[in-house]
Amino acid sequence: xxxxxxxxxxxxxxxxxxxxxxxxxxxxxxxxxxxxxxxxxxxxxxxxxxxxxxxxxxxxxxxxxxxxxxxxxxxxxxxxxxxxxxxxxxxxxxxxxxxxxxxxxxxxxxxxxxxxxxxxxxxxxxxxxxxxxxxxxxxxxxxxxxxxxxxxxxxxxxxxxxxxxxxxxxxxxxxxxxxxxxxxxxxxxxxxxxxxxxxxxxxxxxxxxxxxxxxxxxxxxxxxxxxxxxxxxxxxxxxxxxxxxxxxxxxxxxxxxxxxxxxxxxxxxxxxxxxxxxxxxxxxxxxxxxxxxxxxxxxxxxxxxxxxxxxxxxxxxxxxxxxxxxxxxxxxxxxxxxxxxxxxxxxxxxxxxxxxxxxxxxxxxxxxxxxxxxxxxxxxxx
Ligand SMILES: Cc1cc2nc3c(=O)[nH]c(=O)nc-3n(C[C@H](O)[C@H](O)[C@H](O)COP(=O)(O)OP(=O)(O)OC[C@H]3O[C@@H](n4cnc5c(N)ncnc54)[C@H](O)[C@@H]3O)c2cc1C
Numbered sequence: 001x002x003x004x005x006x007x008x009x010x011x012x013x014x015x016x017x018x019x020x021x022x023x024x025x026x027x028x029x030x031x032x033x034x035x036x037x038x039x040x041x042x043x044x045x046x047x048x049x050x051x052x053x054x055x056x057x058x059x060x061x062x063x064x065x066x067x068x069x070x071x072x073x074x075x076x077x078x079x080x081x082x083x084x085x086x087x088x089x090x091x092x093x094x095x096x097x098x099x100x101x102x103x104x105x106x107x108x109x110x111x112x113x114x115x116x117x118x119x120x121x122x123x124x125x126x127x128x129x130x131x132x133x134x135x136x137x138x139x140x141x142x143x144x145x146x147x148x149x150x151x152x153x154x155x156x157x158x159x160x161x162x163x164x165x166x167x168x169x170x171x172x173x174x175x176x177x178x179x180x181x182x183x184x185x186x187x188x189x190x191x192x193x194x195x196x197x198x199x200x201x202x203x204x205x206x207x208x209x210x211x212x213x214x215x216x217x218x219x220x221x222x223x224x225x226x227x228x229x230x231x232x233x234x235x236x237x238x239x240x241x242x243x244x245x246x247x248x249x250x251x252x253x254x255x256x257x258x259x260x261x262x263x264x265x266x267x268x269x270x271x272x273x274x275x276x277x278x279x280x281x282x283x284x285x286x287x288x289x290x291x292x293x294x295x296x297x298x299x300x301x302x303x304x305x306x307x308x309x310x311x312x313x314x315x316x317x318x319x320x321x322x323x324x325x326x327x328x329x330x331x332x333x334x335x336x337x338x339x340x341x342x343x344x345x346x347x348x349x350x351x352x353x354x355x356x357x358x359x360x361x362x363x364x365x366x367x368x369x370x371x372x373x374x375x376x377x378x379x380x381x382x
Contacts, residue, residue: 004048008037010056012258013187014165015137017050026050028136033189033349034256035134055164055269056258062164062267066298068324069307069316070277070284076291083130083214084276085294088157090313091180091272091306092124100153100176102127103144105135111208112194116140116158127157132213132248134187134256137162141169148174157274159184160264167269178306181268183275183295183327186259188248189345192353196244197227199354206231213245219290221278223249243357251362253337253344260338265330271303272296275327283323295324 006017006026013035018026025043029036039050051057073079073086082089092102102119104127114135117127137158144166147154156166157180166179201208206229215226215236223239239245247254277295280286286293296316298304307316333341340360347356356362 004046004051005039005044006037006050006054006057010258010261011037012056012159012161012165012256012262012264013037013134013136014055014159014161015141016053016055016165016169019137019139019141019165019169020049020053022047022049030190033191033345034187035136035190053165053168055161055168055264058168059263060267062269063328064300065273065321065325065328066301066304067307068298068319068321069296070280070286070319070324071294071296071314071316072292073314075313078128079292080216081125082128082292084220084274085292085314086128087272087274087294087296087314088180089124089128090310091178092119092127092155092157093313094306094310095153095155095178096124098153100155101147102155102157103140104155104157105131107131107211111197111211113190118143129212129214130182131211132188132245133193134190135159135162137165141166144177145170148177151176154178155180157181159187160268160270161262164264164267164269178272178302179270180272180274181264181270183265183273184259184262185249185252186255186262188244188254189256189348189353192247192254192348193244195353200227200235201229204229204231204233204235206233213239216292220276220292221290243354243362247353247357247362253341253362254348255341257342257345260333260341263330265328268299268328271298271300272306273299273328279324279326283319284317286317295319297321297325297328 023043023045025040071085071087073090078086078089095102103116105114106117106122106126108115114131114133116137144154153176155178160181163179163181209230210228212226215224217224225237225242225245227235240250275295277293280288280293298307
């Protein structure tokens with residue numbers, strides 16, 4: 001009997017178990033609405049390492065917040081091509097200048113999958129920007145371990161659960177490893193994203209050649225999406241008027257089960273935590289030109305040292321740590337919301353995502369949003 005094996009009833013798909021499994025018995029399946037993990041009983045030797053490594057199975061107090069800053073990259077292009085203020089790009093450049101490697105999330109060539117790649121395989125630009133779809137770390141933890149053992153300087157940037165997974169997989173601290181995560185709302189279903197992407201391809205009458213969830217078409221604070229096709233046509237929309245983006249960011253219902261009860265917001269393992277600095281009006285006197293602002297929190301002494309080292313690349317303003325950690329708290333969802341979420345996901349499985357958005361009357365309130373957006377447009381100079 002395999003009583004020493006994870007049953008995956010609570011799983012964030014952080015990647016630790018399938019990276020550590022000595023017999024490669026754990027695999028990731030993409031047939032269901034969200035990636036699911038399963039164990040091949042013929043390969044499994046019941047050693048129990050998957051249970052030991054799992055950060056969900058072994059919750060730990062991991063916060064050590066040091067300082068909070070508001071920041072934006074001094075390179076305007078980096079800000080334009082990033083989700084927030086381009087802090088990740090600055091940290092990554094610093095690592096590359098030191099001869100190191102960066103492992104982060106990128107789209108696959110056909111934009112169907114979000115996977116982890118390194119700067120050895122693709123350009124830094126492709127690792128930048130939020131891809132609001134559930135991602136898979138693949139065997140990147142094994143590659144990182146090898147790089148670290150060879151003395152290579154490595155940056156890993158992923159979701160809080162993925163950084164927790166990497167740290168538990170590595171089992172010890174490496175001086176030559178920097179980790180970044182972000183304030184994470186959760187991960188949206190790859191199945192719903194793929195159905196949505198196909199509908200956009202039908203609209204544009206060509207395969208997709210780029211997906212930009214943070215196109216900043218109408219400024220940073222008015223979330224917008226731009227999808228380009230191989231024939232040069234483009235789909236552009238406000239996030240709140242786009243069914244996929246709205247299901248994730250507006251209704252916050254298109255989320256993996258585990259994300260509803262995730263406790264990583266209060267237990268970040270990363271050296272540096274990144275976020276959109278939405279509270280800039282309340283917490284700073286900054287003149288914002290709406291190109292993008294990052295909230296950057298050092299969560300270890302090493303993280304703080306790196307932030308000091310990149311101050312030639314990023315303009316930082318120190319913030320009150322307690323106030324700036326406003327989104328580092330676990331969210332609690334009502335029973336009603338959890339029930340609605342489960343119904344939504346089950347309905348997507350049975351009837352498709354776009355039909356479900358209509359059935360659940362989750363089509364965004366476009367007119368209302370336009371009024372909201374236009375009412376908020378102000379020209380500001382940094
Ligand atoms: C799924 C998701 C949910 C988020 N939710 C919030 C939120 O609720 N509030 C908030 O303030 N900020 C949130 N963020 C973070 C925010 O969107 C920015 O990524 C962050 O502010 C860093 O911005 P940047 O300009 O410094 O760098 P960017 O260039 O935007 O940073 C990109 C980094 O994010 C990582 N990344 C992108 N997509 C994924 C993915 N699918 N899986 C794992 N890692 C990924 C990449 O590895 C890359 O290193 C979320 C990000 C993601 C990916």
